[in-house]
Amino acid sequence: MLESRLLEAHLAHCAECRSFAEQVTGIAAELRAAAVEHSSRRVVLPAAPARRSAPARVRSVASVAAVAAMALGIAMRAPLGDPERPSGPPAAAPAEVDDAELHAIRLLRREAMLAGLARSERASGTFGNQPA
Ligand SMILES: [Zn+2]
Numbered sequence: 142m143l144e145s146r147l148l149e150a151h152l153a154h155c156a157e158c159r160s161f162a163e164q165v166t167g168i169a170a171e172l173r174a175a176a177v178e179h180s181s182r183r184v185v186l187p188a189a190p191a192r193r194s195a196p197a198r199v200r201s202v203a204s205v206a207a208v209a210a211m212a213l214g215i216a217m218r219a220p221l222g223d224p225e226r227p228s229g230p231p232a233a234a235p236a237e238v239d240d241a242e243l244h245a246i247r248l249l250r251r252e253a254m255l256a257g258l259a260r261s262e263r264a265s266g267t268f269g270n271q272p273a
Contacts, residue, residue, distance in 0.1 A: 196255065203252040210245035 152159045193201075 200252065200255050203248060203255060207245060207248040207252055210248050 152162055
């Protein structure tokens with residue numbers, strides 16, 4: 142796999158990442174070798190998953206919408222071949238493709254803004270670069 146080869150190449154010349162990788166490998170090996178222990182405390186899991194915070198939900202909805210918009214844009218630019226019309230015109234007019242791309246860009250910008258907002262909320266006390 143390309144990713145693992147890139148990682149190996151990086152680890153070959155980056156001492157910092159190599160030491161981190163060795164650390165993580167060591168911890169994982171320790172955990173695998175450790176005997177199973179029973180907790181003295183009773184653990185009760187909630188019946189329903191905990192509700193996510195409103196910003197997290199907005200972000201995930203925005204991500205899904207952005208991916209859907211991009212997929213739509215790609216599909217419109219390179220439509221699947223129609224076997225009955227092999228040399229037919231593209232399904233979408235250029236203006237429509239541009240609209241879909243603009244929409245995807247707007248969604249991505251919105252998502253980036255929301256992510257930035259969430260970051261500045263987490264860093265309470267500091268106002269970052271957001272106007273007061
Ligand atoms: Zn590195």
